[in-house]
Amino acid sequence: MKWTTEKIFTHPLGILAAATGATFLWGSAFPIIKLSYAELEIGKGQVYEQILFAGFRFTMAALLILALMKLMGRSVGYQRGSWQGVAKIGLSQTLLQYVFFYYGMSGSTGVQGSILAGTTSFFQILIAHRMYADDRITSRKLTGLVVGFAGVVVVGLSGGATGVHFGLAEVCLLAAMFFGGLGNVLSKKESVRLDILYMTSYQMLLGGLALSTIGAAGAGVMPFEFTWRAIGMLLYLAVLSALGFVLWNTVMKYNQVGSISMYLFLIPVFGVFLSAWLLSEPLHLTVWLALALVAGGIVIVNRKPTPADPAPTGARLKA
Structure with missing residues (x-):
C-alpha cells in the first residue's frame, strides 16, 4: 500500500x-526558555x-523551514493570493x-501559567464549533475536555498552590491561548489551498519580524x-518551533479540530516532567494522576462514536 501524506496523518x-x-x-520549550533567560540574564519584568x-x-524558525524547502527543491517565492491568509495566521498564531x-507570564506564576495553557484546547474546539458545520461539540468531546482539563489543573496544583489569583496578567494569558487556538483553526482552513511548509514558514517570518x-x-x-x-538553546527553540508547528499544522489539516485538540493538554504535562529533569524541580506524585487524566481525556474524545454520537463525515465550512 502506498503511504501518502494524508494516509500517514489520518492513521x-x-x-x-x-x-x-x-x-x-512545545512542552520542552518551558525549561529551555527559563534556562535561556538565566544564561542571557533576562529578568522577570x-x-x-x-x-x-x-x-x-x-x-x-521560519528561515530554517525556508532552507528546508530549498533543499527539497520547492519554490520559496511568493504564492499569488496567499498574503491575506498567511498574514491572519501570523497575526494570531505568532504575534x-x-x-x-510573555506579558502575562511576567506577572503571573508558573503554576497558573501551566493551568491556563490547557485552555487552548477549549478555545480551539469552541472556534471550530463556530466555523465548521461538521465539528460540533458533543457530549463525548465535552466529557473528554473536562477530564483532560482536570489533569492540567492537577499539574498546576501539584506544585503546592493553595489559591488562585486572577488579574490582568491572567487575562493576558487567556488572550494568548485564545489567539493560539484561533491561529491553529485558521491554519487548518488555509491549509486546504496552501502548502504546509510555505504557510508555516511565512506566517512565522511575519510574526517573528513583528515581535523583533x-x-x-x-x-x-x-x-x-x-x-x-545561549546560541545552542536559541537554535533548539527555533528548531522545535519549526518542527512542532509543521507537525501540528499537518495533522490539523487532515483531521477534525475537536479530536486533535485534546493532545494540547499534554503540553503542560511534558513541561512539568522536562522541567523536573532539566531544572531539578520537584516532581510530585500527583503529576502521575494528571498524566492519567490527560490520557483518559484523549481516549474519550477519540474513541469510536456510538450511534447516538455520530461522527461527522466531511469537512465543510459553514456558509
Whole structure:
C-alpha cells in the first residue's frame, strides 16, 4: 500500500506520533526558555527583552523551514493570493499569542501559567464549533475536555498552590491561548489551498519580524551577550518551533479540530516532567494522576462514536 501524506496523518498511529511529538516539543520549550533567560540574564519584568528573544526564535524558525524547502527543491517565492491568509495566521498564531503570553507570564506564576495553557484546547474546539458545520461539540468531546482539563489543573496544583489569583496578567494569558487556538483553526482552513511548509514558514517570518520590531523598540536591536550555550538553546527553540508547528499544522489539516485538540493538554504535562529533569524541580506524585487524566481525556474524545454520537463525515465550512 502506498503511504501518502494524508494516509500517514489520518492513521491512528500517525496522528498519535505527530500530535504527541508536537506537544512534546512545545512542552520542552518551558525549561529551555527559563534556562535561556538565566544564561542571557533576562529578568522577570524585562518584557521587551522577552519579546525580542521570541522574535529571534520565530524568525530563525521560519528561515530554517525556508532552507528546508530549498533543499527539497520547492519554490520559496511568493504564492499569488496567499498574503491575506498567511498574514491572519501570523497575526494570531505568532504575534498576538506571544505578545500576550510573555506579558502575562511576567506577572503571573508558573503554576497558573501551566493551568491556563490547557485552555487552548477549549478555545480551539469552541472556534471550530463556530466555523465548521461538521465539528460540533458533543457530549463525548465535552466529557473528554473536562477530564483532560482536570489533569492540567492537577499539574498546576501539584506544585503546592493553595489559591488562585486572577488579574490582568491572567487575562493576558487567556488572550494568548485564545489567539493560539484561533491561529491553529485558521491554519487548518488555509491549509486546504496552501502548502504546509510555505504557510508555516511565512506566517512565522511575519510574526517573528513583528515581535523583533516590538522588542527592539523597547530594548534595542541587540541587548543580549550571546554565549555558545545561549546560541545552542536559541537554535533548539527555533528548531522545535519549526518542527512542532509543521507537525501540528499537518495533522490539523487532515483531521477534525475537536479530536486533535485534546493532545494540547499534554503540553503542560511534558513541561512539568522536562522541567523536573532539566531544572531539578520537584516532581510530585500527583503529576502521575494528571498524566492519567490527560490520557483518559484523549481516549474519550477519540474513541469510536456510538450511534447516538455520530461522527461527522466531511469537512465543510459553514456558509
